[in-house]
Amino acid sequence: MTAKTIYVDNNATTAVAPEVFEAMTPFLTNLYGNPSSIHYFGGQVAKYVEDARNQLASLLGADPREIIFTSCGTESDNAAIFSALHLCPKKNKIVISRVEHPAVLNVGKELERRGYRVVEVPVDSKGRLDMESLQSAVDDETAIVSVMWANNETGNIYPVSEIARIAHSHGAIFHTDAVQAVGKVPISMNLSEIDMLSLSGHKLHAPKGVGALYVRRGVRFRPFIAGGHQERSRRGGTENVAGIVALGKASELALENMNIETDYVSSLRDKLEKSILESIPKVRINGDPEHRLPNTTNISFEFIEGESILMLLDQFGICASSGSACTTGSLEPSHVLRAMGLPYTAAHGAIRFSFSRFNTMDEVDFILEKIPGIISTLRNISPYWKN
Numbered sequence: 001m002t003a004k005t006i007y008v009d010n011n012a013t014t015a016v017a018p019e020v021f022e023a024m025t026p027f028l029t030n031l032y033g034n035p036s037s038i039h040y041f042g043g044q045v046a047k048y049v050e051d052a053r054n055q056l057a058s059l060l061g062a063d064p065r066e067i068i069f070t071s072c073g074t075e076s077d078n079a080a081i082f083s084a085l086h087l088c089p090k091k092n093k094i095v096i097s098r099v100e101h102p103a104v105l106n107v108g109k110e111l112e113r114r115g116y117r118v119v120e121v122p123v124d125s126k127g128r129l130d131m132e133s134l135q136s137a138v139d140d141e142t143a144i145v146s147v148m149w150a151n152n153e154t155g156n157i158y159p160v161s162e163i164a165r166i167a168h169s170h171g172a173i174f175h176t177d178a179v180q181a182v183g184k185v186p187i188s189m190n191l192s193e194i195d196m197l198s199l200s201g202h203k204l205h206a207p208k209g210v211g212a213l214y215v216r217r218g219v220r221f222r223p224f225i226a227g228g229h230q231e232r233s234r235r236g237g238t239e240n241v242a243g244i245v246a247l248g249k250a251s252e253l254a255l256e257n258m259n260i261e262t263d264y265v266s267s268l269r270d271k272l273e274k275s276i277l278e279s280i281p282k283v284r285i286n287g288d289p290e291h292r293l294p295n296t297t298n299i300s301f302e303f304i305e306g307e308s309i310l311m312l313l314d315q316f317g318i319c320a321s322s323g324s325a326c327t328t329g330s331l332e333p334s335h336v337l338r339a340m341g342l343p344y345t346a347a348h349g350a351i352r353f354s355f356s357r358f359n360t361m362d363e364v365d366f367i368l369e370k371i372p373g374i375i376s377t378l379r380n381i382s383p384y385w386k387n
C-alpha cells in the first residue's frame with residue numbers, strides 16, 4: 001500500500017466535501033425525526049429538506065417546486081423516461097444517443113423488449129452527436145428524446161438546448177441525464193427548454209444514495225415510485241434527509257466554486273494532457289476538446305491494455321479509470337469508444353483521468369513523473385508495439 005492516494009477518478013464518484021459532511025451529520029445523530037411527523041421533533045426536519053431544495057434550485061436556475069429528490073441518477077433517469085411514456089400512450093418511440101450511460105441505455109433495451117421502438121443516434125469519431133440522424137429520427141411518434149448533457153467517459157458536452165427544440169417541434173418531451181454536468185458547468189433551467197433533468201449527489205461532493213429529478217412546471221409527471229405523499233406525491237418513500245441536506249450543501253458549494261471548476265480544475269486537466277502529448281509517443285485524446293467538461297480527459301496509449309496501465313498506476317496510489325467493460329470479463333472496449341469507432345489498438349489503451357477541486361498541481365506532477373515509465377514498461381512487453 002502506498003501512503004497517499006491520488007484520486008483522479010471523480011467521474012466515478014467524488015469525495016464528500018468537509019462542509020457537506022458537517023451539514024449532514026446532525027440528521028444522522030440528533031435530528032433523526034421523520035419530516036412527515038406531526039410532532040415538532042420530526043416536523044422541524046422538513047424545513048431542512050426545503051432549504052436543500054432551494055439550494056439545489058439555485059444551482060440549476062430552477063424553481064424549488066421543480067425539484068424531486070430521488071435515490072440516485074439512475075432512478076431519476078428511469079423516472080423521467082417511464083413517466084413520459086406512460087403519459088403519452090399513443091406514442092411508442094423513444095430517441096436516445098448511442099453513448100448514454102447504462103442508466104438510460106438499459107432502459108432502452110427494456111423498452112425494446114416491451115415493444116417500443118428505440119432509436120440510438122450515432123456519434124462521429126470525436127463522439128459528437130450526428131444531428132442529422134437525430135433530426136430524422138425524431139417524429140410525431142416520438143414520446144421522449146433523452147440525450148445526456150455530458151458524457152461520463154469522454155466529458156463531451158452535447159447541444160441539449162438545440163435537441164430540446166427539435167424534440168418540441170414534434171411534441172416530444174426532452175430529458176437530459178446531467179449527472180456529469182451538474183456542479184461542473186453552469187446550468188440555467190430558467191433559460192432553457194429542457195423538460196426534465198437528472199442529477200446525482202455523489203458526483204458533486206455529496207454522498208452516494210441521493211439524487212434529484214428536475215421536472216419543468218407544467219410538464220406532466222407520473223411517479224416512478226408509488227407510495228406515500230412525500231415530494232408532493234411525486235416520489236413515495238421517507239426522505240433520505242441527511243443525503244438531501246448534503247446535496248443541498250454540495251449544490252451551494254458548487255455554485256460558489258463554479259469559477260474554480262472552469263479555471264483551476266481545467267488547468268490541472270490541461271497540464272496533464274499537454275505534458276503527456278509532448279512526452280509520450282502514440283497517444284491520442286478521445287472526445288471533442290472544444291465541447292468538453294473542464295475536469296475530464298480520455299487518453300489512449302496505443303498498443304497496450306488500459307487495465308495494465310491502471311494496475312501500475314494503482315501501485316503508486318493513482319486512481320483512474322479505463323474505457324473497458326472489464327466487469328464482463330471480456331476486456332471489450334466500452335460502448336462509448338466503440339460508438340466512436342476508435343481503432344482497436346487505441347480503444348484498448350484508453351484511460352480516463354477526471355479531476356475535482358480537491359486535486360493539486362503536485363498530484364499532476366506526480367502522475368507525470370510516473371506515467372512515461374509505466375507506458376514504456378508495458379510497451380516493451382507488448383506484442384503489438386514496434387518502436
Ligand code: PLP
Pocket residue numbers: 011012071072073074075101103148150151152177179180199200201211
Ligand atoms: N448517468 C451518468 C452520465 C453517470 O455518469 C452515472 C454514474 O456514473 C449515472 C447516470 C448513474 O448515477 P447513479 O450512480 O447516481 O445512479
